Amino acid sequence: MPKEYRTIREVAGPLMMISDVEDVKYDELGEIELPNGETRRCKVLEVDGSNALVQLFESAAGINLAGSKVRFLGRSMELPVSPDMLSRVFDGLGNPIDDGPALIPEKRLDINGTPMNPAARNYPQEFIQTGISAIDGLNTLVRGQKLPIFSASGLPHSQLAAQIAKQAAVRGKNEQFAVVFAAIGITFEESNYFVESFKETGAIDRTVMFVNLANDPAIERIATPRMALTAAEYLAFDLGMHVLVIMTDITNYADALREVSAARKEVPGRRGYPGYMYTDLATLYERAGRLKGKDGSITLIPILTMPEDDKTHPIPDLTGYITEGQIILSRELYRKGVTPPIDVLPSLSRLKDKGIGPERTRKDHAATMNQLFAAYARGKDARELMVILGEAALTDMDKKYAEFAEAFEREYVSQGYDNNRSIEETLDIGWKLLQILPRSELKRIKDDMLDEFYGKQ
Numbered sequence: 001m002p003k004e005y006r007t008i009r010e011v012a013g014p015l016m017m018i019s020d021v022e023d024v025k026y027d028e029l030g031e032i033e034l035p036n037g038e039t040r041r042c043k044v045l046e047v048d049g050s051n052a053l054v055q056l057f058e059s060a061a062g063i064n065l066a067g068s069k070v071r072f073l074g075r076s077m078e079l080p081v082s083p084d085m086l087s088r089v090f091d092g093l094g095n096p097i098d099d100g101p102a103l104i105p106e107k108r109l110d111i112n113g114t115p116m117n118p119a120a121r122n123y124p125q126e127f128i129q130t131g132i133s134a135i136d137g138l139n140t141l142v143r144g145q146k147l148p149i150f151s152a153s154g155l156p157h158s159q160l161a162a163q164i165a166k167q168a169a170v171r172g173k174n175e176q177f178a179v180v181f182a183a184i185g186i187t188f189e190e191s192n193y194f195v196e197s198f199k200e201t202g203a204i205d206r207t208v209m210f211v212n213l214a215n216d217p218a219i220e221r222i223a224t225p226r227m228a229l230t231a232a233e234y235l236a237f238d239l240g241m242h243v244l245v246i247m248t249d250i251t252n253y254a255d256a257l258r259e260v261s262a263a264r265k266e267v268p269g270r271r272g273y274p275g276y277m278y279t280d281l282a283t284l285y286e287r288a289g290r291l292k293g294k295d296g297s298i299t300l301i302p303i304l305t306m307p308e309d310d311k312t313h314p315i316p317d318l319t320g321y322i323t324e325g326q327i328i329l330s331r332e333l334y335r336k337g338v339t340p341p342i343d344v345l346p347s348l349s350r351l352k353d354k355g356i357g358p359e360r361t362r363k364d365h366a367a368t369m370n371q372l373f374a375a376y377a378r379g380k381d382a383r384e385l386m387v388i389l390g391e392a393a394l395t396d397m398d399k400k401y402a403e404f405a406e407a408f409e410r411e412y413v414s415q416g417y418d419n420n421r422s423i424e425e426t427l428d429i430g431w432k433l434l435q436i437l438p439r440s441e442l443k444r445i446k447d448d449m450l451d452e453f454y455g456k457q
Helices: 135-137 157-167 188-201 217-240 251-262 277-285 313-321 332-337 365-389 396-413 421-433 447-453
Strands: 009-011 015-018 029-033 038-049 052-054 069-072 078-081 089-091 107-109 127-129 149-151 177-186 207-213 242-248 289-291 299-307 325-329 342-349
Touching: 009 089, 069 342, 078 217, 089 149, 127 447, 135 177, 135 342, 135 365, 135 396, 149 157, 149 313, 157 177, 157 188, 157 242, 157 299, 157 396, 177 188, 177 251, 177 396, 207 217, 217 242, 217 251, 217 277, 217 299, 251 277, 251 313, 277 299, 299 313, 313 325, 325 332, 332 342, 332 396, 342 365, 365 396, 365 421, 396 421
Parallel strands: 089 207, 149 299, 149 325, 177 207, 177 242, 242 299
Antiparallel strands: 009 015, 015 052, 029 038, 029 069, 038 052, 078 107, 289 299, 325 342
């Protein structure tokens, strides 16, 4: 029988101090019983001798210091898991919110996960097709990779996230593929958009959704991505599925972390965020990957909005350090009407070389990718010169490159949110665009490959 404590000393915002406690551990769950019989949940943040500092999951309103009781449950937060999780929608604490029946769990897993031994990791190397040319063709996503999307406020990252969740597939093999979607601190409207768009396309059947709304407490926001990753670990390593985890928006998560840190009166780090934010984000991102001896894998796409479009802000900065590249959305392309507005030049997938080539995509993939990057970079420079000096000042070749840059944005990058392109289609569009340039300019592609593909589209 757990002990009950009537020794609540202080309540300050979402925090509460309890004195004279025994055998209480960090991260342990607790229940607060109010005089009227209502119960609220809390979690231990800090233990100092016989004093415990707990964080409330719900509001502190109505907690009577003298009349309320606290019980500690002797366990940390757990997620009940079962194969029936697929096609279900949960809140940020793992409770079903889709009017379906309660889940009968096979087991309960600690949401903090178990650390993955680096020596037991397998190298990410199999291609995942998202159906989006700017990602598949130029910044390829590989199974087991962590590839964030850096967006900015007002840009359509929600549509891009929904598109990836609907279209992503592992090619060539008849393997089970699932999506775990964690929505962190989003509006009801956005939440509704995701649920409805998954239902429309039937993608909900292979998706587990965790939805934390903007009006939910900060502590739930901190739990949501961990819930999602715990569900993903179960599907991947217990059931042998290939899981794509999409999280939006990591900025809301980091702000909740800052809120809790401020409530605890900790010394702030950069821009007011806690000094341990790097470690905290790493505990999330590093749960993705492949394990030796296990069939399943976890591929992670965290989405964040860069405050003030600043990629040196702590959230994108630290995320970029921990993860393996980034897909950057551009406001300039968005204004031009390019959908999705992916800026391919500053974007990067550090593992793209591992997932492309013969038997994975096609033998011409690497060469065309390098050539498209080079041609687009030169085309953008030519366009900028054209703005400053006028078209007459450009050489005929520069005009060709400027034409290529326009066509590349219009046909290759801008494909809409419903167009699911196979990798072959993406590569063929690349070759078609390269025909704008004379063959002598394609210096990054070998002659035998040019003989086979150039001018054939």
